[in-house]
Amino acid sequence: MQKIILILVSVVIAIIVFIWGASIYNSDFGDISKQNKFCTEEAKICPDGSAVGRAGPNCEFSPCPEINNILTQEEAKLIAQNECVKDGEVTSEGMYNENSKTWWFDANLNVAREGCNPACVVSEETRKAEINWRCIGLREPQKKEAELNIKVSAPIENTVIKSPLYIKGEAKNWYFEASFPIKLVDENGNILAQTVARAMGDWMVDDFVPFEAELIFDTPQSKKGEIIFEKDNPSGLPENDQSFRLPILFK
Numbered sequence: 001m002q003k004i005i006l007i008l009v010s011v012v013i014a015i016i017v018f019i020w021g022a023s024i025y026n027s028d029f030g031d032i033s034k035q036n037k038f039c040t041e042e043a044k045i046c047p048d049g050s051a052v053g054r055a056g057p058n059c060e061f062s063p064c065p066e067i068n069n070i071l072t073q074e075e076a077k078l079i080a081q082n083e084c085v086k087d088g089e090v091t092s093e094g095m096y097n098e099n100s101k102t103w104w105f106d107a108n109l110n111v112a113r114e115g116c117n118p119a120c121v122v123s124e125e126t127r128k129a130e131i132n133w134r135c136i137g138l139r140e141p142q143k144k145e146a147e148l149n150i151k152v153s154a155p156i157e158n159t160v161i162k163s164p165l166y167i168k169g170e171a172k173n174w175y176f177e178a179s180f181p182i183k184l185v186d187e188n189g190n191i192l193a194q195t196v197a198r199a200m201g202d203w204m205v206d207d208f209v210p211f212e213a214e215l216i217f218d219t220p221q222s223k224k225g226e227i228i229f230e231k232d233n234p235s236g237l238p239e240n241d242q243s244f245r246l247p248i249l250f251k
Helices: 002-035 073-085
Strands: 043-045 051-055 095-097 102-108 119-123 129-132 150-154 165-171 179-186 191-199 209-215 224-230 243-250
Touching: 073 102, 073 119, 073 129, 150 224, 150 243, 165 179, 165 191, 165 224, 179 209
Parallel strands: none
Antiparallel strands: 043 051, 095 102, 102 119, 119 129, 150 165, 165 209, 179 191, 179 224, 191 209, 224 243
């Protein structure tokens, strides 16, 4: 009887040892199989043209590199000089158009067109430049302020100005995104400074809205000049262009 009990105890112990050993083996083998898991050799093409493969325990595609599309003014100016200005020169600091994602530089080209004010336009997306001639034909007699829906209260016509120059007035339907451009030129048409007029109220109302601006410039050798107020024209259509020129004097 004792011999039978001893045999049964031995069998039970053997079964327990077998189950315990099997559980350890399966656990270790499972971990090893996870560690040695191979992902399929697939590639994902990223927006910048590079490729990434699958990796990690879940074989997910690795993240694509971040793309920095910001084009600085200096980078855009270099593109303008190399592509569309070439032997000419960029004559102003750039103006950035948020809507079209482009940099605009006034350009002095070797080839001229009558009645045109060429600009070199650099695309932030393509990093390419092209000439926008901005031809408006021969200048017509200027309309009065009231006809153009703009009233300039400061400075007044033919007054002597100095830097910094503070500009005030009112405009009706001249704004886009609460602003419109202003330029200061000498009597030869050279651009001395550029800025934007900022609406001091709700720019979308069909009424006159006050604006303010500031021009900082170096006094030129010429004695006469003009402040050019340009109606913002996001459409780019010539029929929507409007401008008002205020004659001024330099010291």
